[in-house]
Amino acid sequence: MSFESLGLMPELLRAVREQGYETPTPIQAQAIPTVLEGRDLMGRAQTGTGKTAGFTLPMLQRLAHHANTSASPARHPIRALILTPTRELAMQVEESVRTYGRHIPLRSTTIFGGVNINPQTKALRAGVEILVATPGRLLDHQQQGNLNFSQLEIVVLDEADRMLDMGFIRDIRKIIALLPTQRQTLLFSATFTDEIKQLAGAFLKNPALVEVTPRNTAAELVRQIVHPVDRERKRALLAHLIQSRGLEQVLVFTRTKHGANRLSEQLDKDGISSMAIHGNKSQPQRIKALEEFKKGSVRVLVATDIAARGLDIDQLPHVVNYELPQVPEDYIHRIGRTGRAGSEGEATSLVCVDEHKLLRDIEKLLRKDLPKQVVTGYAPDPSIPAQPIETGRQGGRSSGRPGGRPGGGAPPSHRARPGARGK
Numbered sequence: 001m002s003f004e005s006l007g008l009m010p011e012l013l014r015a016v017r018e019q020g021y022e023t024p025t026p027i028q029a030q031a032i033p034t035v036l037e038g039r040d041l042m043g044r045a046q047t048g049t050g051k052t053a054g055f056t057l058p059m060l061q062r063l064a065h066h067a068n069t070s071a072s073p074a075r076h077p078i079r080a081l082i083l084t085p086t087r088e089l090a091m092q093v094e095e096s097v098r099t100y101g102r103h104i105p106l107r108s109t110t111i112f113g114g115v116n117i118n119p120q121t122k123a124l125r126a127g128v129e130i131l132v133a134t135p136g137r138l139l140d141h142q143q144q145g146n147l148n149f150s151q152l153e154i155v156v157l158d159e160a161d162r163m164l165d166m167g168f169i170r171d172i173r174k175i176i177a178l179l180p181t182q183r184q185t186l187l188f189s190a191t192f193t194d195e196i197k198q199l200a201g202a203f204l205k206n207p208a209l210v211e212v213t214p215r216n217t218a219a220e221l222v223r224q225i226v227h228p229v230d231r232e233r234k235r236a237l238l239a240h241l242i243q244s245r246g247l248e249q250v251l252v253f254t255r256t257k258h259g260a261n262r263l264s265e266q267l268d269k270d271g272i273s274s275m276a277i278h279g280n281k282s283q284p285q286r287i288k289a290l291e292e293f294k295k296g297s298v299r300v301l302v303a304t305d306i307a308a309r310g311l312d313i314d315q316l317p318h319v320v321n322y323e324l325p326q327v328p329e330d331y332i333h334r335i336g337r338t339g340r341a342g343s344e345g346e347a348t349s350l351v352c353v354d355e356h357k358l359l360r361d362i363e364k365l366l367r368k369d370l371p372k373q374v375v376t377g378y379a380p381d382p383s384i385p386a387q388p389i390e391t392g393r394q395g396g397r398s399s400g401r402p403g404g405r406p407g408g409g410a411p412p413s414h415r416a417r418p419g420a421r422g423k
């Protein structure tokens with residue numbers, strides 16, 4: 001199986017070659033010909049499967065016939081809209097659009113909240129064919145009269161399950177209502193829950209169904225280990241592991257924003273450069289943290305589950321669960337950050353007595369026991385009793401559970417939605 005055999009045009013094949021991709025991933029092999037045909041598509045795939053190229057490459061090809069280098073905004077109407085749950089994912093998807101589309105004169109931009117709206121308005125006025133957006137800010141632009149979707153041909157709902165989790169359903173409905181009914185609709189989701197199926201039923205026409213690898217396959221490629229340790233000694237153990245093993249580029253997960261901040265500050269004090277990424281950080285701070293981490297100038301990135309969703313960091317060598325997630329599926333999302341594209345990855349979990357139930361739930365989901373290894377000098381004290389787990393103000397709510405909307409009540413309006421505060 002080759003990219004050539006999927007029917008991609010030379011400009012795209014060249015870009016793919018320049019990326020060093022040799023063979024299409026399973027989702028690409030299935031999605032590319034289907035999208036090229038113009039069919040609607042419902043894809044079950046999560047980050048790390050190559051889904052972004054799976055929809056971006058054929059989308060670019062379908063838009064290529066009107067690509068032009070005219071300076072006139074009128075020659076660059078919005079022809080494709082990609083909706084994503086988070087700013088980070090929006091940025092990464094647009095980066096992919098630029099990368100794969102570099103030999104085709106199509107323009108793209110991102111639209112997301114938390115930053116000044118004016119530069120976005122300017123970009124929109126200049127004309128862009130491909131818009132990558134989070135739902136709330138998109139509606140803000142709509143209200144300001146900055147958007148015209150009359151020429152729209154393709155809409156992509158990326159990480160649709162996550163958008164529902166974050167309470168974006170109303171925004172999505174509003175946005176879809178703005179689009180021409182004659183269009184191609186693609187929906188990607190890590191899970192096909194009833195809610196997702198309903199959404200697909202409402203917005204997709206006779207979609208082709210594409211499913212890749214069950215969600216815990218990633219888990220099999222990653223070396224996983226559990227270090228039992230006392231609650232109070234986790235930080236010392238983490239610092240010890242990083243220092244003694246000379247670990248670089250470590251992604252560390254905590255359950256709460258507060259915990260992420262605190263840990264990051266403490267690691268800095270231990271002489272381990274670190275940054276935290278979560279929803280209370282300003283957008284420039286988050287972008288900076290991610291860039292510094294990717295460059296290797298920050299050794300540890302401490303993240304909460306929601307903040308880490310959609311982060312595209314290639315072949316990350318180490319993921320550490322400083323605290324186990326409340327939702328077992330999040331464990332799989334977390335460790336999916338490592339061992340990508342066949343490279344060796346390692347996921348280490350520091351587990352204290354409070355988390356034994358969470359660990360059992362994860363092992364049940366994985367259908368296997370994780371190896372446990374006490375690190376010399378850090379053996380847990382068996383006399384310490386378990387305590388209830390600190391989950392932060394939002395109850396440690398996380399991914400993977402439909403209907404887990406923060407606040408519980410009516411879906412928030414797009415001005416007061418959870419995503420507006422970041423995640």
Ligand code: AMP
Nearest residue numbers: 021023024025047048049050051052053
């Ligand atoms: P995604 O699931 O879209 O987030 O992609 C996961 C990672 O796989 C990205 O870093 C891509 O650059 C990479 N990737 C996508 N397609 C391929 C391919 N065919 N061969 C190798 N790597 C790929």
